[in-house]
Amino acid sequence: MRVVLTRPRPEARRWADTLVARGHQVLLLPLIDIAPAPDARAVQQAWSSLPDCQAAMFVSGNAVQGFFGTGNGRDWPSTTRAWSPGPGTTRALVAAGVPPGRIDAPPADAAQFDSEALWPVVAPQVQAGARVLLVRGAGADGRPAGRDWLAQQLMQAGTHVDTVAAYARRLPQFDDEALAQARRAAGDGSVWLFSSSEAIANLRRLLPGQDWSGARAIATHERIAQAARGAGFGVVCPSRPAEADVVAALESFG
Template sequence: MRVVLTRPRPEARRWARALAARGHEVVLLPLIDIGPAPDPGALERAWAALPDRQAAMFVSGNAVQGFFAAAGGRAWPAATRAWSPGPGTSQALVAAGVAPARIDAPPAEAAQFDSEALWPVIESQLRAGLRVLLVRGAGADGRPAGRDWLAVRLQQAGVHVDTVAAYARRMPSVGAEDLAQAQRSAGDGSVWLFSSSESIANLRRLLPQQDWSRACAIATHERIAQAAREAGFGVVCPSRPAQADVVAALESFG
């Protein structure tokens, strides 16, 4: 099976090795570029205030890596929880030195890994007046950007939410050869793997006239699957984001 990997390049390479080991042909077409935090000073201030936060919520492994790159030798505060939406982020936290006992995340058997699945796990920790740090990526304007579902729920519970951007998401530089490969992959039986709605939006900007009705996609969340359907992908298969689940979904196309 030919698979088009759209993740940022470092992640895509790791997935490419795993898929190639199972005999799949891999096309690397990163549709999001990950850059450094737009405001290093904001990260420094966030680290300085971290011991006074009940918890820090990390939206992704990229958020973990960007945040800890600014640690400056600091250790994770003993009284601060680390909230994670799923196993990939949890693994990144452990790799960064956070004790597993300090991490709250959805159970391994959760149908999806996102803020909604995390909420029942952390709700009992909350009380009015607590302060929580939300660590996420920045959009094209350099400001923290992303879904606000969890921030809204926390604020409704009387929790004060501070937000910091630990990395920047950017439109990648895509050459003519990559665009030609993308056009071929729209109708040659390739399966596209999407882990972000933003990657689909970037693809549509790059190829606004492309017909995707003959293309197949695996999406690692129902919101992402809906974005692929709206883009015109003919077959869209939602999957849990764990590698084993994605591989099973991919091989179901065979």
Template sequence: MRVVLTRPAAEGARWSADLARHGHQAVSLPLIDIGPTPDPLARRAARDRLPAYQAAMFVSANAVRQFAGSAPELGWPRATQAWATGPGTAQALREAGVPDAQIVAPADDAVRFDSEALWERAAAAVQPGWRVLVVRGAGADGAPAGRDWLTVRLQAAGAAVDQVAAYARRLPHWSDSQRAAAEQAAVDGSVWLFSSSEAVGNLRRLLPAQDWSRARALATHERIAQAAREAGFVVACVRPGLDALVRALESPR
């Protein structure tokens, strides 16, 4: 099966190698470009303030890696929880030296991996007066960007929430060969893998006139699936992770 990977380039390379071991051909067409944060001083200051927070929530593995920067480990404070929305982010925290006992995340066999699933695990511990840091990417204006669902829940529970952008998410610049590969993958039976609604939106910006009605996609969340359907794809939801993706690729349509 030919799979189109839309994750940032570094992640796409790892997924391509993993899929090749399972006999699938992968082409990487990154739909989000990861760059340095526009305000590195704010990121470093947030790292220095970590002991002042009862918890720090990371929206993705990229958020963990970019927050850590060039340091091999984060030097995680003993009294601060590290929150992750899924197993990939939790693994990135472990690789950054965060002890397992301080990581709060949905179970590996959870039905979904998102802020709602994380809140189900974290809510009981949150107390009025808590301070929580949310580490995420920056939008086009350089400010932290993303869903505010968890922030609203935390504030309703009496917690104070700070946000910091650990990296910048940008529209990638595709070469002519990448555009041609995407146009071919719209009609040749390839399966597109989407793990971000933003990626779907960027694809529509890069190829605004493309008809996606003959293209099949797998999405890792219903919100992402809906965005892909609105673009014209035939979409199915799949749990995040390599094993679930391989099962979906090899199951009858």
């Protein structure tokens, strides 16, 4: 079976290795480009503020890499927790040098890996008047962008929330061949793997008016599945984002 990987290229390569080892064909069509932080000075200032923060929450592995890439080799402060929404971000934090004992994340058997799954783990730590840093990506305007659910929970608990964009997400530029490959994959039996609603939005911008009714997709969250259905994908299979679950969902297509 052929799988269309839409994750940013560095993440897609790891998934490609896993899927090829399982005997699947892979087409890399990253639907989000990752660029450096739009304001490196703001990230450096965030680094300087870390010892005063109760915790820093990283929304993704890209957030970890962008933040530590601007840290000039500084060590993680012993007084600050690192919050992760899932295994990929946790692996990135450990690789960046954060001691595993300083990391909080949802349990491995969580139904989903997101802010809602993280909150029950970290809520007992939250202190009124404390500071928490949210490390995320920037949108097209260069400002931090993303879901505000966790920030709202923190502010309701009396916590002061700072936000910094450690990387930027951009619409990729597809050449004619990539556009042709995407059109063919809309109806040739390929299975698209989506881990971001933004990737689906970018696909719709790149191929406006494309008929997706004959296309199949796996989405690693129900919100993403809803976006795929909204785009017109004929078959959408939600899955936990863990590799084993995604592979099982893929192979359920037969």
